[in-house]
Amino acid sequence: xxxxxxxxxxxxxxxxxxVKTVLEKLGYExxxxxxxxxxxxxxxxxxxxxxxxxASGACERGIVICTTGIGISIAANKxxxxxxxxCADCLQAELTRRHNDANMMAIGAxxxxxxxxxxxxxxxxxxxxxxxxxxxxxxxxxxxED
Numbered sequence: 001x002x003x004x005x006x007x008x009x010x011x012x013x014x015x016x017x018x019v020k021t022v023l024e025k026l027g028y029e030x031x032x033x034x035x036x037x038x039x040x041x042x043x044x045x046x047x048x049x050x051x052x053x054x055a056s057g058a059c060e061r062g063i064v065i066c067t068t069g070i071g072i073s074i075a076a077n078k079x080x081x082x083x084x085x086x087c088a089d090c091l092q093a094e095l096t097r098r099h100n101d102a103n104m105m106a107i108g109a110x111x112x113x114x115x116x117x118x119x120x121x122x123x124x125x126x127x128x129x130x131x132x133x134x135x136x137x138x139x140x141x142x143x144x145e146d
Contacts, residue, residue: 001027001028001029002028002029002059002060002061002125003028003029003030003031003058003059003060004023004028004029004030004031004059004060004061004062004063004125005030005031005033005049005050005051005053005054005058005059005061005062005063005104006019006020006023006030006031006032006033006050006062006063006064007032007033007034007035007046007047007049007050007062007063007064007065007072008034008035008043008046008064008065008066008072008109009035009041009042009043009046009065009066009067009071009072010035010037010038010039010040010041011043011065011066011067011109011110012043012064012065012066012067012072012107012109013035013036013037013038014038014109015065015107015109015112015114015117016032016063016065016109018114018117018118019063019065019107019117019118019121020032022117022118022121022122023121026121026122026125028125030059031053031058031059033046033049033050033053034046034049043066043071043072043075044071044072044075046064046072047064047066047071047072047073047075047076048075048076048078048079050062050063050064050076050104051064051075051076051077051078051079051082051084051104052079054079054081054082054103054104055079055080055081055082060103061103061104061105061124061125062076062082062084062103062104062105063104063105063106063107063121063124064076064084064104064105064106064107065106065107065108065109066106066108066109067108067109067110068108068110068111069086069087069088069106069107069108069109069111069112070086070106070108072106073085073086073104073106076104076106080145081103081142081145082103082104083100083101083102083103083104083138083141083142084102084103084104084105084106085100085102085104085105085106086105086106086107086108087105087106087107087120087124088108088111088112089116089120090116090119090120090123093105093120093121093123093124093127094123094124094127096124097123097124097127097128097129098127098128098129098130098134099130099134099137100134100137100138100141101129101134101135101138102124105120105121105124107120
């Protein structure tokens, strides 16, 4: 079973704690890279830690959460090898896996409720990459890092 890197800032802490219960229910292992409370903190610190775990192969995929999902996704995407997609619904979670081979998903806790987040996590983790013509495009995206 896949191991998932989890991270949030204070704005995403409560939803991250809920996502842990979802992962446990689905049978996934996870590593929590913080934060560990609702005390104000800086999302780049935690987004980077989770992204480095995914980029190194220590975790197969990652889920990161802040209030909007935007800042933490930008931070994660600064790590070489990461394709972190900010998703707001299940179709985005599905298509970013199928078409972009995203290895991380960012969620905005200020905009996404628990039920939607649960379904998005299920979809993101169970959807495979389609490959084919999409592989060429993913390779072009990753070549930009060079």
